[in-house]
Amino acid sequence: MRFMVLVRSPSPLTALHGDALLRAGVLLDAGDLVPDACGVSGYWLIDVRDREEAVERMKRIALPACVVEIRQVAVV
Template identity: 30%
Template sequence: MRFMIIIKATSESEQGCMPGPALMAEMARYHEELARAGVLLDGSGLKPSAQGWRVRYGADGRTVTDGPFTETKELIAGYTLIQVRTREEALEWTRRFPNPRGEGLDAEIEVRQLFEMEDFAGVDGVEQFSELQARHG
């Protein structure tokens, strides 16, 4: 089972402020623990939305809007992707996730399970995704 730990954006992360050395060290230790346990798949921070864009789909086609985007509560600042045996194991790992803003400050992470190919059994077109995943891991 794969789970994504989503770190919510803040006004600081949207301004491009980097975490301090103590928080970076704490995050590094946590990710090292995940790696030693064999559950870490990936993890990274995202640059501010000012350096991104959105593509909106509509009846008239697609439109591209450059960032920044004002509603930080809708944005993510980073993620960690883990693979574990159970939901409970994922919950235990996420309870240990360091406060992304630093201890004592308000922050929030969100955890979402990823779909697996077997979740789409019987859905037309899923064979192409399965083949792609087999070729590219």
């Protein structure tokens, strides 16, 4: 299953251990979005077994002072 992980943080995602997802072999895509009033936003597109695995992987990554949203991506 594919999930989009949206992260709002005070620093760019590249500094927030996205490489851990790459080493685990689940990262499909990543990018930073245009900063807004709430800080820097970005995303990771990951491919995992289920939502529980997606949540567990995000818990393993240090994301201090971040707002994280995990959404399933429909694959057609």
